[in-house]
Amino acid sequence: xxxxxxxxxxxxxxxxxxxxxxxxxSSKESVEGSEGxxxxxxxxxxxxxxxxxxxxxxxxxxxxxxxxxTVGGCKLDRSGYEGNQTENNRIFDNKYYQNxxxxxxxxxxxSKGKP
Numbered sequence: 001x002x003x004x005x006x007x008x009x010x011x012x013x014x015x016x017x018x019x020x021x022x023x024x025x026s027s028k029e030s031v032e033g034s035e036g037x038x039x040x041x042x043x044x045x046x047x048x049x050x051x052x053x054x055x056x057x058x059x060x061x062x063x064x065x066x067x068x069x070t071v072g073g074c075k076l077d078r079s080g081y082e083g084n085q086t087e088n089n090r091i092f093d094n095k096y097y098q099n100x101x102x103x104x105x106x107x108x109x110x111s112k113g114k115p
Contacts, residue, residue: 070092
């Protein structure tokens with residue numbers, strides 16, 4: 001519910017909240033350990049598939065989930081980069097994807113050794 005309200009407050013679409021998980025019979029089944037739960041910032045497509053396909057995500061789901069990078073920012077310990085992915089990280093919009101397509105990127109390595 002908090003995520004849905006946050007998206008709406010950031011000028012995103014109104015999303016109906018659905019409570020509960022139909023895929024878990026108990027709370028132990030619905031909570032994962034932190035190891036392998038989130039992808040590494042330096043991982044590529046194969047890494048994303050390795051993390052998300054076992055959870056039932058399709059490639060299309062992974063792309064949609066990646067759009068959440070339009071809000072918030074990068075963390076140095078996860079990606080080797082500290083900062084925002086978009087100019088205004090408090091607005092839910094399509095800027096993350098626009099940046100991927102329209103910006104010119106140069107290969108390099110961060111101070112943490114990440115590509």
